Amino acid sequence: MLQTLVELERRREAARMGGGPARIEAQHKKGRLTARERLDILLDPGSFEELDMYVEHNCVEFGMEATKIPGDGVVTGSGTINGRLVYVFSQDFTVFGGSLSERHAQKICKIMDNAMKVGAPVIGLNDSGGARIQEGVASLGGYAEVFQRNVLASGVIPQISLIMGPCAGGAVYSPAMTDFIFMVKDSSYMFVTGPDVVKTVTNEVVTQDELGGAITHTTKSGVADLACEDDVDALLRTRAFFDFLPLNNRVGVPYRPSSDDPERLEMSLDTLVPASAAKPYDMHELIRKVADEGEFFEIQPAHAANIIVGFARVEGRTVSLHVCGR
Ligand code: HXC
Numbered sequence: 075m076l077q078t079l080v081e082l083e084r085r086r087e088a089a090r091m092g093g094g095p096a097r098i099e100a101q102h103k104k105g106r107l108t109a110r111e112r113l114d115i116l117l118d119p120g121s122f123e124e125l126d127m128y129v130e131h132n133c134v135e136f137g138m139e140a141t142k143i144p145g146d147g148v149v150t151g152s153g154t155i156n157g158r159l160v161y162v163f164s165q166d167f168t169v170f171g172g173s174l175s176e177r178h179a180q181k182i183c184k185i186m187d188n189a190m191k192v193g194a195p196v197i198g199l200n201d202s203g204g205a206r207i208q209e210g211v212a213s214l215g216g217y218a219e220v221f222q223r224n225v226l227a228s229g230v231i232p233q234i235s236l237i238m239g240p241c242a243g244g245a246v247y248s249p250a251m252t253d254f255i256f257m258v259k260d261s262s263y264m265f266v267t268g269p270d271v272v273k274t275v276t277n278e279v280v281t282q283d284e285l286g287g288a289i290t291h292t293t294k295s296g297v298a299d300l301a302c303e304d305d306v307d308a309l310l311r312t313r314a315f316f317d318f319l320p321l322n323n324r325v326g327v328p329y330r331p332s333s334d335d336p337e338r339l340e341m342s343l344d345t346l347v348p349a350s351a352a353k354p355y356d357m358h359e360l361i362r363k364v365a366d367e368g369e370f371f372e373i374q375p376a377h378a379a380n381i382i383v384g385f386a387r388v389e390g391r392t393v394s395l396h397v398c399g400r
Pocket of ligand 1: 202
């Protein structure tokens with residue numbers, strides 16, 4: 075019995091350490107947090123219930139049988155954000171570059187299935203080089219399972235993706251199918267394939283940032299909804315954003331009491347919008363004056379700037395707002 079407990083503790087420690095101190099330090103040096111540090115910020119303290127902590131890959135090619143790390147590059151489970159249930163996965167770049175093996179995919183699929191069963195959102199913290207090259211088609215099959223669940227969950231539970239590192243291939247195809255995508259400036263990338271392959275195939279020279287950085291995807295392509303300053307900013311903004319969303323398609327939007335009087339008169343609205351269509355005005359001010367406590371969570375602020383979109387609350391309930399320029 076004692077031996078079993080010792081072995082359990084050894085595996086637990088190995089899972090917590092991921093790819094080891096040197097790789098964790100390298101991750102920190104790039105200004106990025108580890109998979110577990112990110113979950114500590116995203117979720118309410120002490121709420122995280124981890125699943126499948128000891129799962130290892132089953133690959134025996136290319137000497138992989140000698141390099142097994144409990145958890146296999148992704149931390150999965152459930153927790154709460156301001157008391158509301160959420161399922162999460164957080165990819166660990168220190169373990170095979172966060173790449174997706176068959177077992178890694180099974181862990182993600184399990185939390186997606188659980189989330190759909192109980193009607194709770196899924197938040198994915200993506201930091202992955204895509205399909206685990208050593209596993210070949212088994213890894214691609216894993217992606218097929220994840221994509222299928224992205225489709226089944228669409229319109230049933232909210233799916234949010236945070237892109238928090240260099241993500242390639244399947245590691246961006248799946249987030250692209252989710253409802254909202256937040257990126258981190260100068261540190262996260264979404265590519266179908268990287269600059270080296272682009273150069274080889276098309277002879278075009280392009281930087282990582284130009285090809286798939288946060289600014290490119292929040293200004294030009296519109297693939298991502300927010301460019302955050304750093305990991306902490308992205309995680310805290312996700313917490314704030316989560317509060318606006320319903321847990322699933324069968325419950326209403328959440329209610330948050332407001333100190334604003336619902337009967338209040340905002341006299342400045344009479345004059346804020348000029349009579350002449352040729353005169354500009356501050357559309358954000360209009361939104362702030364209508365929303366509870368002036369709080370507005372804008373998405374895609376830098377893309378297609380002639381329309382403002384986002385979420386606010388009116389009489390305590392979430393509303394989605396869009397205000398078009400004229
Ligand atoms: C296995 C991988 C990996 C992968 C990275 N690593 N990606 N291992 N499979 N896909 C490993 C590296 O070998 C390295 O291990 C460690 O992770 C860190 O990677 P670096 O290259 O040192 O990091 P960095 O310079 O930051 O570059 C990150 C990167 C690059 C841009 C993601 O690693 C990269 O281009 N990786 C391959 C991307 C790719 O082609 N993925 C497959 C996509 S195809 P060591 O031990 O050396 O430190 C796909 C198909 C989906 O996903 C189709 C679905 C149907």
